[in-house]
Amino acid sequence: MFKPKVYRPPPPKIDSKINFNFTQDEDDEKVEFDPLNCNVTKISASGEVTITFDSLVRPLEFFRQEEYANLTMNETAFNLIRKEVFNVTFESQMYNQSSVNLPILQDWYFESLDEVMLRLRLNFTNPLYVSSDQPDYLSIRFLNTSYLLRLNDSVSLASNYTIKDAKVPPQAASAKEIKAVEQLADSAQASMIFTLVVPFCFMLFMSCSMDRVWGLYNMLQVQSNIPNFRMIALPANAEYILMITKNVSFFNLFQ
Secondary structure (H helix, E strand, O other): OOOOOOOOOOOOOOOOOOOOOOOOOHHHOOOOOOOEOEEEEEEOOOOEEEEEEOOOEOOHHHOEOOOOOOOEOOHHHHHHOHHHHEEEEEEOOOOOOOOOOOOEEEEEEEEEEOOOEEEEEEEEEOHHHOOOOOOEEEEEEEOOHHHOEEOOOOOEEOOOOEEEEEEEOOOOOOHHHHHHHHHHHHHHHHHHHHHHHHHHHHHHHHOOOOHHHHHHHHHHHHHOOHHHOOOOOOOHHHHHHHHHHHHHHOOOOOO
């Protein structure tokens, strides 16, 4: 029987001087994204919490409702799932923890989410006693970060991202009361500017003294330092008036 001869080529000769330790190209390296961060930048006397992100995020209109995928997410739909996304806790520092006036976070609501900030609304029982003895604190933990994505690369907050110990200022009894105080403060601010400008004009054209005016402003500067005495507990409306007084007496007229 005829058997064909199979030609097998010899194995290749490998030069020992050749280095076969390949390195990964720079383009194939793993890209690490900077994490998304946020912080509480303001808590108003009416209970509005403003959380600001360190970069632009996707607004609420970008997302779809879970039950109705053809509808965009809105404030009403998001409020239904808010406690699945956030865990908000309030810690009162009132000395008498058994007092009937102890402030408690009764509930909270989602208000808005745009490319820059997130807003929540807090409702307290006994709001006039918030931070009445010592500053009270608020903590916010993000349970579901899939709704908080960076705009350009979709990076979310870290899992269970937590904002701890945000100081809660004294609270007003209601939003209506805060609005009335703001109107009173605006009129007081305009009046104080008037008391500065008119005597200054008299001084220029009639050589009148401004000693009484400067005495008034010195008194206001002393009065505006009352919040620095921590043993004095001030309600929200009084603290707001003192803040306006401080801005006027230190000539911060546009704050």
